[in-house]
Amino acid sequence: MKTGIIFDIKEFAVYDGPGIRTTVFMKGCPLRCQWCHNPEGLSPKPQLMISPAACIHCGACQNACHHKMCITCGACVSCCPLGLRRIAGTVWTSKELALRLLKNQQAFSGSGGGVTFSGGEPMMQWSFIEQVLYYLPGIHIAIETSGYTDVKTFSRMCSKVNLIMMDIKLINPINHKKYTGVDNDRILMNLKLLKEGNTPYIIRIPLIPGVNDDENNMEETAAIFEKPGSLIRVELLPYHITAGAKYSMIGLEYQPQFDTSAKPEIWLSPFHKRSIPTLVL
Amino acid sequence: MNERIRQIRSWQFEKNHHAFRQTKLPPIDSYRDKKLPDYMRTALRLKTALDHEKPVFAPGEIIAGTRTLAELPMIYDDDEWEQIGKAHYIHERGTVTNLSPDYGTVIQTGLLHLREQTDDSPYHQAMRISIDAVLDFTSRYRQAAADMGASELANILMRVPAYPAATFREALQSLRILHYAMWCEGNYHNTLGRFDQYLMPYLQHDLDHGALTEEDAMELLEAFFLSCNRDSDLYFGMQQGDNGQSIVLGGMTPDGKSGYNQLSEMCLKASADLRLIDPKINLRVSRDTPLDIYKLGTQLTKLGLGFPQYENDDIAIPGLVALGYREEDARNYAMAACWEFIIPGKGMDIPNIGAVSFAGIIHSVIREKLSEVHSIDELLPYVENKIKKTVLELAETYHDLYIIPSPFMSLFFDGCLKNKKDISLGCVYNNFGLHGTGIATASDILAAVDAAVFHGNISVSSLFEALDRNFKGFEELQHYLKFDCPKMGNDDIRVDQYAVLLLHMFSQAVKNLSNERGGIYRAGTGSAMYYIWHASSLGATADGRSAETPLPANWAPSLNIRLEGPISLIKSFARPDFKEAINGGPLTIEFSDSVFRNDEAITKVAQLVRLFIELGGHQLQLNTVNRDQLLDAQKHPEAYRNLIVRVWGWSGYFVELDKCYQDHIIKRAELTI
Incomplete structure (x- = not known):
């Protein structure tokens, strides 16, 4: 049986597809987007996560630790009386996860909802997800992906899920590499598959001030969808300053190279003139 | 307007x-x-x-x-x-x-x-x-x-x-x-x-x-x-x-x-x-209510008004009939000030005459009997007796009731004018209702003791010592009890079974008990202000709750625990048979205001409410809160005169509440979804 590593399971995720849904956050991502608000989803390994705000400095965690470097043994986690520490990243077997998700089945069926796989980048653990789906027949499955994976896996995924929510962050390849750490050629290739296929899909654009919120990028993005195929709509997600909240919790520093206090511009006309429906979240 | x-x-x-x-x-x-x-x-x-x-x-x-x-x-x-x-x-x-x-x-x-x-x-x-x-x-x-x-x-x-x-x-x-x-x-x-x-x-x-x-x-x-x-400020409350x-x-x-x-x-x-x-x-x-009505209700929830509160006809009506209310009266039920089911023009029920502290009962049974028993099952008869005893003791105090007469109010009640009998002396229905506070915490205590003592390696004496010291020096045990044991609200039968059982015991304890007005007693899941009072005399409890942590209001999960989410929450809290404990007392869910950004999300909240009703939940109330805003309102009350919050059975202006209630609402907001 395959196993996967998961950093969160969220019930009633209202912005992750139709109806009442439970979203599984798969750990590990090949991209390093500077605006990422789930930094604990980046590394494919378990990580210690600490919420310091309510700490009463009782010292129990320090007494429990016998290591020079954190090995995510969890000793400090289980002695914190306030539960301020946890290990982000739990290993599940495909069957365990399916059983967990099926607990919510009544909520899915009455609302047109289902399960969404997000991350991190769920495509990194596609073979695990595919096995989970085997145990979830008849349940509406959605995936939130960057599209950064090989064409073969992506194509296989398209035939197995009911809805794909894919990010298009930047069209300019140089800027894409600069702000996300990777080239966008694979992403655009997979997008082509999406446009030509039958699986309904939604395009999501995080609007990052000064990075991709200019009219030019929006025009270039919209132009790709002259023949949009099964596109449902384009969703625009304006950047919010709270994106950086979790970095210090996993011992990272949030250092984006853009002005986090600026308000992103929202250009809808490039989409509307092509009759592409939009939704600003 | x-x-x-x-x-x-x-x-x-x-x-x-x-x-x-x-x-x-x-x-x-x-x-x-x-x-x-x-x-x-x-x-x-x-x-x-x-x-x-x-x-x-x-x-x-x-x-x-x-x-x-x-x-x-x-x-x-x-x-x-x-x-x-x-x-x-x-x-x-x-x-x-x-x-x-x-x-x-x-x-x-x-x-x-x-x-x-x-x-x-x-x-x-x-x-x-x-x-x-x-x-x-x-x-x-x-x-x-x-x-x-x-x-x-x-x-x-x-x-x-x-x-x-x-x-x-x-x-x-x-x-x-x-x-x-x-x-x-x-x-x-x-x-x-x-x-x-x-x-x-x-x-x-x-x-x-x-x-x-x-x-x-x-x-x-x-x-x-x-x-x-x-004239709100002139009313008693x-x-x-x-x-x-x-x-x-x-x-x-x-x-x-x-x-x-x-x-x-x-x-x-x-x-x-x-x-x-x-x-x-x-x-x-009811199960026949169209989604559009839930959506209109959710529009109100979105505004942060703390209402509507939903009542389930499918449960309330048969529940009231089982208590002896005539069917046409049961169908005509209305709500008392908070959430008790009463009958217009016919009920002189006192649905909030007293309250049973379930966390208190379980806590004391554990302190008295835990060292003598080998399983939770062996403990349960003591729990049942204690509930019965508590209910009987309470009922004995409610005698020679005197209520100041109200001839004008009596004009609105069946038979008062004709029989020259003041409403204060009774009407068609004269039942008394008892709240049951902290049932979720009580269930959590039983589940935690089961895991820690009967299936783990925690000795009764060290558990008691930890409780006596309010977990000081027992941080690891507290963490285990609080975060690693089953909690009500997570759709986990290992703990939900106790809530089902406790509510059943409560309804059995009041059964066949009559009051001096010829009425019966009704059991319910409300708390009113008792949740603050009952918590203050409790001390630390075996579910890992510190002495200073309040009990939950009404029919709600314990505070400061980890919840899996609203679907699990409503499944847990819809599980008992409320038809036998229909005095009233809603499940309260706090939503962050970010949940309501668009119409699709409103539909989803409406669907969630409908699911609770379909699962047989009796009463539900949703709040919209923003914790940062509440904290700021404590500091700058003058800037938040309009901020409305739900307290226990009613909505009020946050800045007009006593600090202990403000703090409780902020604590609840930490569990938002």
Whole structure:
């Protein structure tokens, strides 16, 4: 049986597809987007996560630790009386996860909802997800992906899920590499598959001030969808300053190279003139 | 809202009417006469109070009636009241409270019709004095309206509440005066009942005859809602906002049809439009309720008003029938001030006479018996006995009940006028209700002890030592109990089974128990303010809860635990059979305001509410909160005068609450979804 590593399971995720849904956050991502608000989803390994705000400095965690470097043994986690520490990243077997998700089945069926796989980048653990789906027949499955994976896996995924929510962050390849750490050629290739296929899909654009919120990028993005195929709509997600909240919790520093206090511009006309429906979240 | 409504709203929001408040109390001699029977004293006090009321109108007033007398002295002096208190059980303030009067009949017949049925018996005289006082008071309002040229208003006051209301506006004006007079009689938590049922015939008539357009009707309705918000600060309650001015919308009619009508919908819309704490809305639903109605309700939730509260007809009606309520009465249920099920015009139930602390019971059974037993199953008979004993002890204290009579209020209850029997002495239904606080925490304690002691390696003595020390030095154990043991709210049968069982034991414990009024006892899942009181005497508990952590309000999960999410939450909390414990007490879910960003999300919240109802949950109430905003409001109350929150069974302005309640709401907000 395959196993996967998961950093969160969220019930009633209202912005992750139709109806009442439970979203599984798969750990590990090949991209390093500077605006990422789930930094604990980046590394494919378990990580210690600490919420310091309510700490009463009782010292129990320090007494429990016998290591020079954190090995995510969890000793400090289980002695914190306030539960301020946890290990982000739990290993599940495909069957365990399916059983967990099926607990919510009544909520899915009455609302047109289902399960969404997000991350991190769920495509990194596609073979695990595919096995989970085997145990979830008849349940509406959605995936939130960057599209950064090989064409073969992506194509296989398209035939197995009911809805794909894919990010298009930047069209300019140089800027894409600069702000996300990777080239966008694979992403655009997979997008082509999406446009030509039958699986309904939604395009999501995080609007990052000064990075991709200019009219030019929006025009270039919209132009790709002259023949949009099964596109449902384009969703625009304006950047919010709270994106950086979790970095210090996993011992990272949030250092984006853009002005986090600026308000992103929202250009809808490039989409509307092509009759592409939009939704600003 | 239109311009006229906006004008009235801002006039009263700026508290302009407070300038008319009278601080000098009218003389008490007329009614504090030791030779007078109690009911006559009440009638004379009502007369005194109304005689001293001065007509006040907002600019462009539509529905008149503004209180100016800030205080209402007791009908007894301190010595008399002390003597009565020694000889009797006194519930709360000792007055008639928390009832659902039958406004519909009185609006329909008029007060004069009731007056004609009185004779010269002393009790009927008291009723007549009360009616005359209300009519004199109305007549002064009428004169004042005429004097300032408000001839339409004056004409209406000429007719109601003396004569049958003929139009929607007359019915609303009649209701306003009748309701106003109840407060002046010294009654409190005077609920407004099935507003959409008893007023719809007037609205329908006016719409059918072209006397009103829907916009006109909306203006009238909003004017009435505004009038409910004018005197909030003068009402008794535990906290400001706890005034019991609730209405009930939708639900089955006594003859078994769907009662949701045009007026129900208008009420939901008017409330969303005005965004005020009164009237608080209860929405009766069932498995047949269309999603669109839940969506309208969710629009209100989104505004952060803390209502509507949902009641499930599929559970409440059979539950009430099983308790002995006649089917047509059960179908006609309304809500008391918070969430207790009561019957309009027939119920003199006291649904909040006391409360059983389940966390307290489990805690003490564990302290006494844990070292003697080898499993939770062996512990359960002790739990059952303790619940029975607690219920019996409570019931024994409720004898020789004395309630100050209310001849005016009695006019709204079945048989009181005819039989010359005051409502304070009873009506068709005379049942007492007991709240059950902290049932989730109690279940968590049992599940944690099962895991730690019977399936783990924690000794009873070290568990007790940890509790005695409030977990100081036992941080690892506390973490284990709090975060690694099953918790109610996570759709986990290992703990939910205890909640099912405890509620069943509670309902069995009250079964066959009768009160001195010939009524029975009802078990429920409410808490009212008991959740604060019960927690303060508890100490640390075996579910890992620190001594200083409060108990949850009503039917809700423990505070400071990890929850899997709202789907698991409602599955856990819909699990017990509420038909046998239908006194009332809702599951409360706090949502972050970010959940409601678009229409799709509103639909999803509506679907979640519907799922709770489909799963057999009895009562649900959703809050929208923003924790940062609440914290800021504590620091800068002046900037948050409008911030409305749900407290236990009612909504109030956050900045007007005592700090302990503010803190509790902030704690709850930490569990938001």
